[in-house]
Amino acid sequence: NKYEQGLAKTRTGFGARLNALLANFRHVDEDFFENLEEALIESDVGFEMAETLSDQLREEVKLQNAKNKQAVTNVIIEKMVDLYEQQGKDEHNEINFAPTGPTVILFVGVNGVGKTTTIGKMAAMYQQQGKKVLLAAADTFRAGAIQQLQVWGKRDHVPVVTGPEKGDPAAVVFDAVERAKQENYDILFVDTAGRLQNKVNLMNELAKMKRIISREIPDAPHEVLLVLDATTGQNALSQAKLFKESTDVTGIVLTKLDGTARGGIVLAIRNELHLPVKYVGLGEKVSDLQKFDASEFVYGLFK
Numbered sequence: 001n002k003y004e005q006g007l008a009k010t011r012t013g014f015g016a017r018l019n020a021l022l023a024n025f026r027h028v029d030e031d032f033f034e035n036l037e038e039a040l041i042e043s044d045v046g047f048e049m050a051e052t053l054s055d056q057l058r059e060e061v062k063l064q065n066a067k068n069k070q071a072v073t074n075v076i077i078e079k080m081v082d083l084y085e086q087q088g089k090d091e092h093n094e095i096n097f098a099p100t101g102p103t104v105i106l107f108v109g110v111n112g113v114g115k116t117t118t119i120g121k122m123a124a125m126y127q128q129q130g131k132k133v134l135l136a137a138a139d140t141f142r143a144g145a146i147q148q149l150q151v152w153g154k155r156d157h158v159p160v161v162t163g164p165e166k167g168d169p170a171a172v173v174f175d176a177v178e179r180a181k182q183e184n185y186d187i188l189f190v191d192t193a194g195r196l197q198n199k200v201n202l203m204n205e206l207a208k209m210k211r212i213i214s215r216e217i218p219d220a221p222h223e224v225l226l227v228l229d230a231t232t233g234q235n236a237l238s239q240a241k242l243f244k245e246s247t248d249v250t251g252i253v254l255t256k257l258d259g260t261a262r263g264g265i266v267l268a269i270r271n272e273l274h275l276p277v278k279y280v281g282l283g284e285k286v287s288d289l290q291k292f293d294a295s296e297f298v299y300g301l302f303k
């Protein structure tokens with residue numbers, strides 16, 4: 001299981017809660033479902049999801065006449081995966097690449113969630129796959145953000161388009177898009193500032209960037225990836241709601257999943273935001289950025 005190490009904490013939290021419940025399992029009764037709901041909520045899956053899941057399990061356990069521990073475990077796994085996948089049946093988990101010309105991906109999210117790191121990792125990954133990658137340091141606001149992206153650029157051997165600190169991020173975006181077109185880059189990753197103090201500002205800033213991008217490349221940006229920090233739990237959800245109201249987010253990157261024992265947040269995000277979790281961050285190394293696969297995640301919990 002590719003999440004083995006990265007989910008060690010979640011296995012000792014979320015996983016252990018479920019396993020403990022099942023270890024003491026005698027028969028399916030109301031107590032069992034109540035304890036299950038509690039374990040789910042404590043693992044950050046959220047109230048709504050915990051209730052839906054427990055209702056569905058109740059029915060399914062009856063339908064399948066599941067009585068022993070293994071049968072009940074199987075139903076739980078099946079329903080968790082189902083619930084995740086059903087929500088996203090019309091979306092795909094892959095990055096949406098432009099059929100021709102540069103693919104532009106905008107990264108949004110508040111400071112400290114791991115935007116820059118994620119871009120660095122993703123740039124390395126696609127570079128290794130033979131793509132020509134360009135980075136744009138449009139987070140001109142946070143001190144050090146430009147340099148941090150440049151460090152990744154050096155490490156990945158990928159150029160970084162920059163502008164002056166506190167300068168207009170839209171100007172950086174414009175330069176980067178021009179260069180991506182002229183020099184035939186396959187992918188342009190744009191790092192943006194995560195200022196959330198004012199929703200109207202955020203909305204305007206993102207709208208301006210998107211306008212500039214789509215004026216140069218009609219279908220772009222091809223993705224707007226919202227980066228969320230798994231260790232912030234329910235806070236990540238409220239941030240996500242704000243960003244979703246501010247711009248058309250196309251997918252989630254959930255970072256620092258290795259740093260929480262309450263990895264149920266992945267399920268809550270899908271259920272409450274109806275957005276696909278495209279990648280998860282399981283550590284600081286490039287190889288720690290992984291495509292998210294619900295069934296591997298859920299199976300991993302019970303190991």
Ligand code: GDP
Pocket residue numbers: 109110111112113114115116117118148255256257258259280281282283284288
């Ligand atoms: P930004 O402000 O959103 O650009 O955030 P940064 O990219 O600077 O990341 C903030 C911190 O989180 C850095 O110390 C990163 O190394 C760390 N970080 C990012 N992603 C992960 C992850 O998946 N796991 C862990 N453990 N740390 C991460």
